[in-house]
Amino acid sequence: MARTKTSARQTLLDSATVLLAENPGASFIEIAEAAGVGRASLYRHFPTRDDLVRELCLEALKTMDEAVSHIYWTAKSSAEALEMTINAMVPLGDRLYFLTRIGEVTDKQVTKEMTRQNKDMLQLIEGAQKEGVLDATVTPRWINGVFTGLICTAWDAMAQDQVSANEAASLVSRSLLKGLSPLPQDTLS
Amino acid sequence: MARTKTSARQTLLDSATVLLAENPGASFIEIAEAAGVGRASLYRHFPTRDDLVRELCLEALKTMDEAVSHIYWTAKSSAEALEMTINAMVPLGDRLYFLTRIGEVTDKQVTKEMTRQNKDMLQLIEGAQKEGVLDATVTPRWINGVFTGLICTAWDAMAQDQVSANEAASLVSRSLLKGLSPLPQDTLS
DNA sequence: TCCGCTAGAGACAGAAATGTATCATTCGTA
DNA sequence: TACGAATGATACATTTCTGTCTCTAGCGGA
Numbered sequence: 557m558a559r560t561k562t563s564a565r566q567t568l569l570d571s572a573t574v575l576l577a578e579n580p581g582a583s584f585i586e587i588a589e590a591a592g593v594g595r596a597s598l599y600r601h602f603p604t605r606d607d608l609v610r611e612l613c614l615e616a617l618k619t620m621d622e623a624v625s626h627i628y629w630t631a632k633s634s635a636e637a638l639e640m641t642i643n644a645m646v647p648l649g650d651r652l653y654f655l656t657r658i659g660e661v662t663d664k665q666v667t668k669e670m671t672r673q674n675k676d677m678l679q680l681i682e683g684a685q686k687e688g689v690l691d692a693t694v695t696p697r698w699i700n701g702v703f704t705g706l707i708c709t710a711w712d713a714m715a716q717d718q719v720s721a722n723e724a725a726s727l728v729s730r731s732l733l734k735g736l737s738p739l740p741q742d743t744l745s
Numbered sequence: 746m747a748r749t750k751t752s753a754r755q756t757l758l759d760s761a762t763v764l765l766a767e768n769p770g771a772s773f774i775e776i777a778e779a780a781g782v783g784r785a786s787l788y789r790h791f792p793t794r795d796d797l798v799r800e801l802c803l804e805a806l807k808t809m810d811e812a813v814s815h816i817y818w819t820a821k822s823s824a825e826a827l828e829m830t831i832n833a834m835v836p837l838g839d840r841l842y843f844l845t846r847i848g849e850v851t852d853k854q855v856t857k858e859m860t861r862q863n864k865d866m867l868q869l870i871e872g873a874q875k876e877g878v879l880d881a882t883v884t885p886r887w888i889n890g891v892f893t894g895l896i897c898t899a900w901d902a903m904a905q906d907q908v909s910a911n912e913a914a915s916l917v918s919r920s921l922l923k924g925l926s927p928l929p930q931d932t933l934s
Numbered sequence: 935t936c937c938g939c940t941a942g943a944g945a946c947a948g949a950a951a952t953g954t955a956t957c958a959t960t961c962g963t964a
Numbered sequence: 965t966a967c968g969a970a971t972g973a974t975a976c977a978t979t980t981c982t983g984t985c986t987c988t989a990g991c992g993g994a
Contacts, residue, residue, distance in 0.1 A: 564970095578848070579848055579849075580769060580770060580848075581769060581770035581848075583950080583951060583952085584951070584952070584953090585951080585952095593971080593972085594971065594972040594973065595972090595973090596954095596955095596971075596972065596973075596974090597970080597971055597972070599952095599953070599954085600970080600971085603953085604952080604953075605951090605952075605953095657846070659767070659768055659770075660768075694916065695902075695907060695908075697902070697907065698898065698902055698907070698908070698916060701898035701901060701902065702894070702895060702898055702920055704894075704898075705891070705894025705895065705897065705898050706891060706894065708894065709887065709890035709891055709893075709894050712890060713884075713886070713887055713890065718884060718886065718887070719884075719887070727883065727887060730924065730925075731891055731920070731924035731925060732924065734923055734924045734925075734926070735919065735920035735921065735923045735924025735925070736919075736920060736923075736924070737923070772980080772981060772982085773981075773982070773983090774981080774982095782941075782942080783941065783942040783943065784942090784943090784982095785941080785942065785943075785944090785984090785985090786940085786941050786942065788982095788983070788984085789940085789941080792983085793982080793983075794981090794982075794983095935994100936993105936994085937992105937993085937994080938991100938992095938993090938994105939990105939991090939992090939993105940989105940990085940991085940992105941988105941989085941990080941991100942987105942988085942989080942990095943986105943987085943988085943989100944985100944986090944987085944988105945984100945985085945986080945987100946983100946984080946985080946986100947982100947983090947984085947985105948981105948982080948983085948984105949980100949981080949982075949983100950979100950980085950981075950982090951978100951979080951980075951981090952977100952978080952979070952980085953976100953977090953978080953979095954975100954976080954977085954978100955974100955975085955976080955977105956973105956974085956975080956976100957972105957973085957974085957975105958971105958972090958973085958974105959970105959971080959972080959973100960969105960970085960971075960972095961968105961969090961970085961971095962967105962968095962969090962970105963966100963967085963968090963969105964965100964966085964967080964968105
């Protein structure tokens, strides 16, 4: 029973993530219809629309964190960690896409977790720069922006069956690592 | 008088573009306040909210078209055209950002123009692939997605005074051309 | 100074979205 | 079969947004 309840809730979250990523202003009834449930039922799970959005953000952040948090302890280099992060994040592109599209969320817990994950990503990028894998003359923030854009593009391509997850991940790696590797005169590692 | 009217209208369009790009669901009163005019005045310029969004889309598409249409007749190669397009588009990143964020627009004229410009961009990319500047084994659509993401990232960085327009454009060129240039075994031109 | 145009403010009605409550039904389980 | 939990449908009040209208004030030109 508990499992059924959980998976029903998860189904709602998945459905709403996709819908709200495409249309952040979708009404509660549209969200319910897209999930195939009644509006009243959706209200039973999420008291208000803001609660729903908050839960979606937290779920997205949690999923992403679970997918990449182990990498810190596993990877032997920043380059490897970057590669692993890309592979882990491409299938979660819908979550990242959602977070970039949903607009500002005032909830403190959400903003705190977003800030933390962003900081982790910047540190990873800086590590890769120190290792000479990424150009140190480009700001980590720019690289992070390119990274985010690439993941979203990759997921979009995946969602339309243009490429497989592996192909998408390899395209992201290539675009990022080749595009932002140190310039020839800087290369020495 | 006519000039004043036009520039007032342009001010409204500029303001609304920025606001709606950040928050596509902003209400009419929020748009009016952001522009510093009364709600009734905004209605005098744009009879309905949909009209406003339509005008914003058309203005964005027209501005982008005017910035790049001459390139076709000027550039001596696809590589040069790509470079010129990047330079022309980076300062218009707010328009592209707006169009990617506003969601689907049902207006036929808008969708037609968007389709046309998209097709032109894909042709440009295919030309660059034939010239060996971009990897022909990657789909033009993927490259276009990366291009769009890079322009938006660049504009975001510019808007926050992190980089100048020239620096941003050069970062986009580099990320795109290096990241998606043909792989070594493919290089022969 | 007077006239005409435009913008701002506010009232108003209609539409849509939000949130609450109730009731009948269904479905799994004892 | 009988019970309880969950769902769907529906009605309802409240709020927000939309679009229209009117009135007043400001501003430039004759």
